Amino acid sequence: xxxxxxxxxxxxxxxxxxxxxxxxxxxxxxxxxxxxxxxxxxxxxxxxxxxxxxxxxxxxxxxxxxxxxxxxxxxxxxxxxxxxxxxxxxxxxxxxxxxxxxxxxxxxxxxxxxxxxxxxxxxxxxxxxxxxxxxxxxxxxxxxxxxxxxxxxxxxxxxxxxxxxxxxxxxxxxxxxxxxxxxxxxxxxxxxxxxxxxxxxxxxxxxxxxxxxxxxxxxxxxxxxxxxxxxxxxxxxxxxxxxxxxxxxxxxxxxxxxxxxxxxxxxxxxxxxxxxxxxxxxxxxxxxxxxxxxxxxxxxxxxxxxxxxxxxxxxxxxxxxxxxxxxxxxxxxxxxxxxxxxxxxxxxxxxxxxxxxxxxxxxxxxxxxxxxxxxxxxxxxxxxxxxxxxxxxxxxxxxxxxxxxxxxxxxxxxxxxxxxxxxxxxxxxxxxxxxxxxxxxxxxxxxxxxxxxxxxxxxxxxxxxxxxxxxxxxxxxxxxxxxxxxxxxxxxxxxxxxxxxxxxxxxxxxxxxxxxxxxxxxxxxxxxxxxxxxxxxxxxxxxxxxxxxxxxxxxxxxxxxxxxxxxxxxxxxxxxxxxxxxxxxxxxxxxxxxxxxxxxxxxxxxxxxxxxxxxxxxxxxxxxxxxxxxxxx
Amino acid sequence: xxxxxxxxxxxxxxxxxxxxxxxxxxxxxxxxxxxxxxxxxxxxxxxxxxxxxxxxxxxxxxxxxxxxxxxxxxxxxxxxxxxxxxxxxxxxxxxxxxxxxxxxxxxxxxxxxxxxxxxxxxxxx
Numbered sequence: 008x009x010x011x012x013x014x015x016x017x018x019x020x021x022x023x024x025x026x027x028x029x030x031x032x033x034x035x036x037x038x039x040x041x042x043x044x045x046x047x048x049x050x051x052x053x054x055x056x057x058x059x060x061x062x063x064x065x066x067x068x069x070x071x072x073x074x075x076x077x078x079x080x081x082x083x084x085x086x087x088x089x090x091x092x093x094x095x096x097x098x099x100x101x102x103x104x105x106x107x108x109x110x111x112x113x114x115x116x117x118x119x120x121x122x123x124x125x126x127x128x129x130x131x132x133x134x135x136x137x138x139x140x141x142x143x144x145x146x147x148x149x150x151x152x153x154x155x156x157x158x159x160x161x162x163x164x165x166x167x168x169x170x171x172x173x174x175x176x177x178x179x180x181x182x183x184x185x186x187x188x189x190x191x192x193x194x195x196x197x198x199x200x201x202x203x204x205x206x207x208x209x210x211x212x213x214x215x216x217x218x219x220x221x222x223x224x225x226x227x228x229x230x231x232x233x234x235x236x237x238x239x240x241x242x243x244x245x246x247x248x249x250x251x252x253x254x255x256x257x258x259x260x261x262x263x264x265x266x267x268x269x270x271x272x273x274x275x276x277x278x279x280x281x282x283x284x285x286x287x288x289x290x291x292x293x294x295x296x297x298x299x300x301x302x303x304x305x306x307x308x309x310x311x312x313x314x315x316x317x318x319x320x321x322x323x324x325x326x327x328x329x330x331x332x333x334x335x336x337x338x339x340x341x342x343x344x345x346x347x348x349x350x351x352x353x354x355x356x357x358x359x360x361x362x363x364x365x366x367x368x369x370x371x372x373x374x375x376x377x378x379x380x381x382x383x384x385x386x387x388x389x390x391x392x393x394x395x396x397x398x399x400x401x402x403x404x405x406x407x408x409x410x411x412x413x414x415x416x417x418x419x420x421x422x423x424x425x426x427x428x429x430x431x432x433x434x435x436x437x438x439x440x441x442x443x444x445x446x447x448x449x450x451x452x453x454x455x456x457x458x459x460x461x462x463x464x465x466x467x468x469x470x471x472x473x474x475x476x477x478x479x480x481x482x483x484x485x486x487x488x489x490x491x492x493x494x495x496x497x498x499x500x501x502x503x504x505x506x507x508x509x510x511x512x513x514x515x516x517x518x519x520x521x522x523x524x525x526x527x528x529x530x531x532x533x534x535x536x537x538x539x540x541x542x543x544x545x546x547x548x549x550x551x552x553x554x555x556x557x558x559x560x561x562x563x564x565x566x567x568x569x570x571x572x573x574x575x576x577x578x579x580x581x582x583x584x585x586x587x588x589x590x591x592x593x594x595x596x597x598x599x600x601x602x603x604x605x606x607x608x609x610x611x612x613x614x615x616x617x618x619x620x621x622x623x624x625x626x627x628x629x630x631x632x633x634x635x636x637x638x639x640x
Numbered sequence: 641x642x643x644x645x646x647x648x649x650x651x652x653x654x655x656x657x658x659x660x661x662x663x664x665x666x667x668x669x670x671x672x673x674x675x676x677x678x679x680x681x682x683x684x685x686x687x688x689x690x691x692x693x694x695x696x697x698x699x700x701x702x703x704x705x706x707x708x709x710x711x712x713x714x715x716x717x718x719x720x721x722x723x724x725x726x727x728x729x730x731x732x733x734x735x736x737x738x739x740x741x742x743x744x745x746x747x748x749x750x751x752x753x754x755x756x757x758x759x760x761x762x763x764x765x
Contacts, residue, residue, distance in 0.1 A: 170743035171722075174730045178741075181734060202727055228760065230740065230753045 012108065015059050019104045022048045022055075024331055026071075027097045031334040034090050035349050040220055046075045052100060064103045067115040070123040071096050077130050092122055094335075158190065158214050161222055162235040165207040169231040173202035176209045179232055182225045187215030212240060268322050268361060275315040282308045322362070323507075326404050326413070327355035329368045336372055337400065340379050347397040348383055350375070354404030359411055363485045363505055367413070370478040374415050374501045375400060377475070382419030382499050392496060394418060407504070410487075414502040422493040427453045451491040455479040486619065514622070514632065516598035517581060519562075520569020523598060525622060525632040532582040532589055534597055539578060551580060551591050558582065560591045566617075566638050586636045616640070642668040643759055646686055648679040648702065649694040649721065654744075658692055658721070661748040662755065676700025680708045683716065690759055691718045692751075693738065695729050703733045710737030717758050721746075 026048040032041050053068035071093060078085060099119055103112040163179055165172040177199045180192055190212040194204055215221050219237045226234045286308060289300040330352045341348040359367075383389075383398030390396065400417045424447050431437040431453045437445070445453075455475040479489045487505035514525035515534070535551075542560060543550050549560040560580065564571045572595050580591040608620055617638035622630055645667045649655045659669045671686050673679040675697045683691060691709065695702040702720060709716050720733045720741040730741050739758045742751050 171727050171730065171741070174727050174734070174741060177731050178734055200728065200731060228757050230757050 012059070015055055016104055016108045019052050019055055019064075020101065022052045023097050023101045023104065026052070027094060027335045028331055030090050030093050030097065031338045033085060034087065034338070037085060040217065042075065042079055046072065046079065049075055056104075059107075061103075061107055061112055063112050063114050064100055064107065067096060067100050067103070067120065067123075070120055070127075071100075074123055074127050077127050089126060092126060095119060096123060157218055158212060158240040159219060159222060159237055160240045161211045161213055161226075161237050163209045163211070163226060164233045164235050165204065165209070166231045166233060167207060169207070171202075172204045172207050173199050175229070175231050176204050179209060179226065179229055180211065182229055183211060183213050183215070183222065186217060186221055186225055187213055189213050208235075263321075268318065271318045272315075272322065275311065275318045278311045279308075279315055282311045319360070322360050323358040324361045324364050325356050325358050326364065326411075329364055329371060330355045330402060330404075332368075333371065333375060333402065337375055337379065340376050341383075341398075344379055346379055346383050346385060348379055348400060349397050350400045350402060352402045352404075357404045357406060357411055359505065359507060363487075366481050366485050367503070367505075370481045370503070371402075371413070371415070373475070373478055375402075378415065378417040378419060378499065378501075382417040382421070384420055388420075392420075411505045411507060412502055413505065414500060416498060416500045418498045421495040421497055422451055422454065422491075422499055424450050424493070424495070427451070448492070451493055452479075454491070455489070514601050514630075515581065516601055516630065517563065517579075517592075517594040518596040518598060519594045520564035520567060520571070521595075522567075522569065523628065523630050524563070524567075525601070525630050526581060526583065526592075526635060527619065527632065528600065530583045530585075530635060532584060534579065534581050536577045536579050538576075542578070549593075553582060553589070553591070556589075558589050558591045560593055561639065562593045564595070566592075583635055585639050590635075590639065592635065642666055643689040644668050644670045644686070645755075646671045646673065646679070646682055646688040646691040648673045648676075648682075648691060648697070648705065650674050650697045651694070654694065654721070658751065661751050662692075664748075665752050665755075667755070674698075676702060676705035679705040680712075683709045684712060687713070689717065690755060691716065692755075693718050693720050693733070695720060695722050695726055695733060703729065703736050706733050706738050707736040719754055719758055 026045060029041050029045040029048065033045065049068050049072040053065050053072055056062075056064035056068055074089075074093065078089075095116070096119055099116050103115070106112045161183070163176075165175045165179075169175050176194075177196070180189060180196065180199070183189055192199075192212075193210045198204070213222065217224075222237050223234060226232060282304065286301070286304045289297060289304050292300055333352065334350050337348060337350040378400050379398075383400070384392065384394070386396055389398065398417065398419060400415065403414045403416075405412050405414075427450050428437075428442045428445070431450075432439050432442050436453070442450075455478070482489045482503045482505070485505060487503050490502040490504060491500070493499040515528050515531050516523055516525055518524075535553075537551060541551065543552065543557065545557060550557045551560050552558075562571055575595075579594050579597050581594055581597070582589055582591050608615075608618060612618060612621075617634050619632045619634040622632060645662050647655050647658050647662075647669055649658065649672075655672050655674075659672070662669055667690075670688055671682045673682045677700045679691070679693065679697075679702075680700070693702040693706055697705075706718050706720070709718065714737075716737070718733075718738045720730055720738045721744060722730045722733075722741055723744045730738075734741070740754050742754050
């Protein structure tokens, strides 16, 4: 049994997190699905603990399961005290499970079993049943369908590794048809039977009583397929999402320590660098040997790159890992502050590099705490402002090209711009004149200035731990940017704009001021060479015509403070995406593309705006990578 | 308690291979059958949690056997083991009530992925 202990602990903790999450959800809205899910979590923990011989945990889980069972039948029986009690039980089990990793778990906290039993007794009028053994949850799944099951547009991808994509697609259709009505399927069933399924993509329109959760669950039970999107059917059906994100699939997996993945990534990166260096050296060999070596190195490079990709892929983790814990945390903070707050989370299935996720957990929590502490007003103030009694915080995650945006918006009072100005002056961070000149949008960022906090700000909850300055630093450390906006009386928006991964980037290498510099290719729209006569002057700045528009031209050497080269017969320009639209960068030469393993800059270089990192080229030469939008800002 | 599995295949090699894969993963192989008629009988006696089913077998093929088993026990979970090129037969078997399928030649992890999904006992459930 002991060899399963690690797995038991990890899995039981996951279920217990799920349990807490469901409880918080229930407090907001009681749906049969959530109650079922709650039951399943309790049931799983009971079963697992019992099979591990951990009686103390199984008993507590069993009591919780009993209570859920009773409440399942009793529509009106939920109140806050009950949720508190069950959360307490969830916490108790968590502590027990953690302890089980070291030795026999302690008994449940005193009085907890009795309190749970009493709750059952109070609702049924009979004492809690003695421990029952296995119980099937199947009997509860038959449920009256809602009057009008929602129509959903479902996009499914059959993995390229499948030997029989047509049969897979057929199975998906059947699985969904068993749950409700399949209104349409593309390719048609006839085409699927014939094995015709272009690029493995299936589009269905279904009407299921269980909604998206049921679809996701059903698809999770089919191997070799991935749910690309499950969305309420828009009328007329909109185009497929630009960047479909795979739905959260309970992947069958081996657990690997994240440090091990870090090591793998580091090694794969080093392997890439070493191969690139080898390739450079191969070029200097005599003619007779060069092609053979080149071929070998080429193959090695392809393999190293593939391995690097795979390791990067293995590190991608859905944001749910972080966001799943937030509803509970928000609830606890809100309860302590006597506020009523709902948190909604969207897009948690979007994946980010594990390294970025790890850095994000604390900052996200801090932003949420801030929203509750300083944003959401108390009941009377909300009533006076004509707002609904429960404050709402929305955490939305979405893909924006090669970035992920995590946005936290609240409907509270907004940030106190004048208060921040005054605090900055009072605490000596700014002179009164400078504070007065600072536009409101910039003033918000004073909240990120270490040591600037508005008077009366320091609560026991968000006054300690990381502050907004640490939030900003954390986001920037992983290559992201922090956005703040606020509307007095309406609410605050905090957004993290993050890269998907750290590490590898395709670079366009250019020469400017005699130096070689790298530009991330994701920002590059194109490169052109123009004659000086083709450059136009508008409002005193150079511009170049590009399609319908006139793009501003910036000299890269001048931006970096290098000496500019003299006039030339033809001017190479790199067109790229900056914050305020496309721009053209004048460079001295285009040197080619290179795949680079990015090394973050260390102090003090990381303080320079406009530098995104450094990489070592195959030749051994270090090259700075530019963050052009920040350079232009 | 380990999940109980019945293996149906006319090839002894295939039966051994599937048995090894499943046993190594902690499943208990409670019986084997070499053709469709035997499969239906053994399923009735053993009531396994899962049955792996070859399609092309003597006396009674896997599709017929699947149909009969599911008729007698609608909760029976049957995974079809088919060869490449038998797509049409697999679809027929699915319509007859099979829960899922694997395509030969398979790797152990392919079999286990499907079996776990069908039994709903993946590590994340």
